[in-house]
Amino acid sequence: MTKVADINTPSEQAFIPPADSRTRISQFMKQIQDEICTGLEELDGVSKFQEDNWQREEGGGGRTRVIRDGGYFEQGGVNFSEVWGKQLPPTILKQRPEAEGHEFYATGTSMVLHPRNPYAPTIHLNYRYFEAGPVWWFGGGIDLTPYYPFAEDAAYFHRTLKETCDKHHAEYYPAFKLWCDEYFYLKHRQETRGVGGIFFDYQDGQGQLYRGPDLNSIAAEYSQKVGDLPRRTWEELFSFIGDCARSFLPAYVPIAQKRQNTEYGDRERNFQLYRRGRYVEFNLVYDRGTIFGLQTNGRTESILMSLPPLVRWEYCYQPEPNSPEAQLYNTFLKPQDWVNWQENN
């Protein structure tokens, strides 16, 4: 006899991956790669993505697509990968000790795109899915890195992400926005990478929002204050990731179109190349995806395709006070409540 309370309660089965989980997610990741590449080629108008298929010795492989010397993009890559192996690397096992001693499976899509025009922002997206013995989880995010920034673009970007998150849970956007500010932070520069976006990791069948390493962070405190959500089923989380990935084009392309024809000169170009140095510093010193790739003998060229085509370092550069460059530092490289930004601020 079924108890009344069970009618709307998912069975335990709903909190573990279905038998065809790997096929479904890897197919989805490939489809997302296709859709996004098509959309970005339309935006670019000149160049097409070149594809490389590759195999990984220990198991799995991927397809890397790179666009270069375009009308809009100076260089960018959109990667799909699906890898498996005997054991997750230590950095991940530290966060998910239950995975120790188990084989792992991981699939995902990740992209970084560097426009040529310094008024257009660099964009990054990565969504991924893991299974390892008794555990499985989704992770990823999207964040925007402007050089000559516009508050209205940051607000538009965040509002689009919030709308997507709100369809799934009202606490997703606020929690994952804080997590993003915390994750894409260059400690040695005391700067955020850009205007942020959303980021999350280790989202599984449990109710906890924040699962990051720093339990004293603002994101962790926020998650504690909210408390545990009702447990999320595998299908719910897959559907959430799907909506996130599909919001990439609507969140980015309108900003790109608005800024792509802005005139610029050597000053703006030099500052863009200098700021791209921060992207390199973040990806090589902090980024978990890069470190995971290098630690698991990933394909180096696919991992490091996130690095910009041309970069400058300058000892002790300081923006001139009250310049547009100073505005980037003073307002845009600090966590801000972009969703509630008002035009007349």
Added chain:
Amino acid sequence: MTKVADINTPSEQAFIPPADSRTRISQFMKQIQDEICTGLEELDGVSKFQEDNWQREEGGGGRTRVIRDGGYFEQGGVNFSEVWGKQLPPTILKQRPEAEGHEFYATGTSMVLHPRNPYAPTIHLNYRYFEAGPVWWFGGGIDLTPYYPFAEDAAYFHRTLKETCDKHHAEYYPAFKLWCDEYFYLKHRQETRGVGGIFFDYQDGQGQLYRGPDLNSIAAEYSQKVGDLPRRTWEELFSFIGDCARSFLPAYVPIAQKRQNTEYGDRERNFQLYRRGRYVEFNLVYDRGTIFGLQTNGRTESILMSLPPLVRWEYCYQPEPNSPEAQLYNTFLKPQDWVNWQENN
């Protein structure tokens, strides 16, 4: 009554730092910085080093000197620092667990210099000294990174280093040359950073040559085969470090002078900028000095002054077969016995 055997045996006192160790070594490190800067300004002929003095909140400080837009140097820095604090960072404590719970003192000089001409090699030097409770040690090294390489330069560089090492112990050069090949290695590229030089760490009053993390490495095997040297006194090791640092100008300047006026075009410049990307990858992903600096809240601008002024990344770049660029990969980015290189090879 003194036993006969004791006459030539240093007392235990000789294996611990003298009372004025910190003053003597930091003064020496500053003097080396002065001598090297003077020599490099002469080589450059156009630009002078600009000095910044800085203080570290937790204790200590340094003086950073940067040269830019010179006749020979595109950008380079020569740094002196002297820092102290409550506890060494975890990465060092793992190697020297005896230092756990003790205050530390560290002083050193480090430099990276990037010439403009692609036929002239980048040079790096770093010598350092640590005290932490019951332990003290010297470490450091020097290595050469050519873009368009010359075997005779690599041989000259290594022979100069060997001569310096041989004055102190016949096993220093062979052991520390292997350690250098091992340390300045980019695993994700399967390349050495350049043609190497010498590198060592944790040289203290004991007789062991190799004290690195990888006990299965070639350097570790070589050191085991040699066995323990007679214990080195503090004065002996200080004198060794001193000779190493003073051999910087004679090891590098003649190579620089020979190559500085070689004509080059866009092809060579583009390849130089591309190869500089490897320098960035090494320093941000692997370099112990960089990681130590960032972990101990060092001065970011002084730590990252090692990064080149302009850098290029290119997805899946491959040198053309039989080109000078291919020669770099095929011969110079692999460990070689440069000391015994023969011109008619």
